[in-house]
Amino acid sequence: MTTSLWQQYGRDSSLQHQIALRSTQGNLSWQALAAEINARAVLFRQQGVGMGTGVGLCGKNSLEFVLAYLAVLQLQGRVLGINPAFSPEKIQRICQDNQIAFLFHEETGLVPTGEGKTCSPLFHSLTLTLTSGSSGNPKAVVHNIKAHLDNAQGVCRLMAFNEQDTWLLSLPLFHVSGQGILWRWLSCHGILMLPGEDFYGSVLEATHVSLVPTQLQRMFAYIEMQQCLSWRTQHILLGGTHIPIALTQKLSQLNIQSYSGYGMTEMASTVCAKKSDEHVGVGQPLLGRELRLVDEEIWLKGAGLGLGYWQNGAVVPFTNSEGWLQTRDKGIWVNGELVIIGRLDNQFISGGENIQPEEIEALLQQYPTVKQAFVLPVDDVEFGQRPVAMVQFSGDFSTAQVTELRSWIAEKIEKFKQPIAYYPLPIQAQHGIKISRVMLKQALVQLLRKDE
Template structure:
């Protein structure tokens, strides 16, 4: 947190606005923000936490949550962000798995929640000593198994990742970025570190989210949020629009979205990233072509047996397991992503997860290939293709759909007609089900959860 303290002590910087909280209608200078974070750090120390201790925060984005996050890192603690939608039982389990000494519920009021198993506050033999401890983030990722792993980054890895994104999107100290994605997710943390790296302005949204989107120069959105933004602009055509750059992520980006953003005078960027690399790895200005561009500053890649391997800027220290940081790279020092991809000489193309692939009648099915084709239809807002068991073919593809309008058999029939000449017959979904985004509590939809929901729908 050295940069925060530097800004607060710099005569030319300390009085500049660091953060605007739209929900409260207040702004904080770098000096004021640093003071509040230091006070929050003292409070954490009063709870018995110390350098090397583990502290978990659950809650929706707020000024309080951000200060807690920064204070924990400034205090050289291990900071774990947890989705507030998780049950108490699941949160307690995650805290126990990751040697968390204090779970703090950041709701309307700060609440230190009791843990069933109170953990020893002494620094264990496998943990860093007070002298060697440094601020670490623990970010949960479910991967393909559904079992959350805590991925460990130090502050420098976050800053290294941020540098490449700032360079691509021309994000400088004079600009502002909206904290539009949750802090417990790596994409939300990515916003924070770009802001701190550049000494720019961070904006916290109010209940008027899409109005706030239009008051910053930069924002990160998932496709669903982008679609809602278009609806807001259509209903409020007189609204002044200050937004100049939008980073799209969380799913494949329909061409329609980038075209509409361009029509509004906004530069749209799409890319490829992952928690293990502290967020975005490849990115480009949306150009109507498939592909995720070139590696950003400091990232290195190679493709081995159709799998993309990564290292460089943003690479995590490892997984937190049994009180230690376990390596996540192979013996050659590469992160094997399990993502299927190819390089066309100019840019990277992501074909899907190797572990999503299934076999139907002896043919390999890559769900993401089918999804990209279905997504081209103007009726479709979001789609996921999953396998179901079949006595004759082994498995067959089915689609879970969210249309721009209500789910209906008429809409399904239009998709079926659309696919007749677009994709091989054995890849065409044999059944269609509604996709209810309310099932998901995260910005990235879990296929593991969707498979569970699908099993319930098929059983009904």
């Protein structure tokens, strides 16, 4: 085993008795936490986990998942989070592709997969995080512990997170955003809080929380429904998609400081962030990050940059010849801060004009009754492609709602960017904490067939 931060804190006389983790099962001090992780590490080692061994964690966030994640790293293994919503066939394929020798489920514990025997022990103490990209094919981004900690420092400094504060594990560990919470906690030896069954009640008990806009909308509904008059929440980091200004202004009215961020799996989570204001940008690169715009494509390097993608038992770098990660994200500088325009992969051409779906989506989400909106291209004989919208209203989807929305947007955007049709946003496209554009395209194809 290798000495880890949690072991150091557990032995430090000034820290060992401080609370490290809160859960529905009680509180753990740093000393007790280190002992629990040691116990899992001993058990895992007895079952065959060692330097370079790949272990997949498949399930929802829990105390056991946190302990297992850290125990694998303590044993200098490779840990990969897997969405439990994936089919058994997809999970098996992921294990094969990434040489995952064991799969951990909270109910069954550590189970051999029959894979991973060819993996070199040279690749150790690594996290693998799946990212679908635009194709929908999962690729595993490889990070070492230093990259996670380097990324964490900039976020903790911006959000004034320290050892007296509590950060809620509000995002899944199989997302890099969830892992980012763990490493911020560890870098500052603060307090990690695991949510209980009343998730939004837990949100209001932590000083620091990471949320996507959908979760934030549900938090507002919870506060209203429960008639909450007070909360401990002081700082909320927002990211994952376009962040409506109306939401951050509503947080300000609740005396909660929000932060608008932009990040990538390849960069170990947040790259740029700022205290939210009346502007749509995401600020500037945080501590140690570097950013360059090349033909409006965002290039990144510095703190948090991964080692590459895991392919066939090796790490294949994803940087270009100059050492930059070409993100395929489109951005511009406005008044000294980065504004994210959208994915270059999502852009399409309609009648010779470039259309960036995210621009239209951001406008649609300014309409009072629109909760979420996504714009996709459909083939058109005359124009090549035209935009259509998939929308979730705060109430039921109806012709009347669509008519009013059409009229509203007609005065605010060029005609060729106005959606030619509107469809309800399918619930099944909610893939974890993000909407899957791949699934939206599949759903749209089915809807269009019904219209034929």
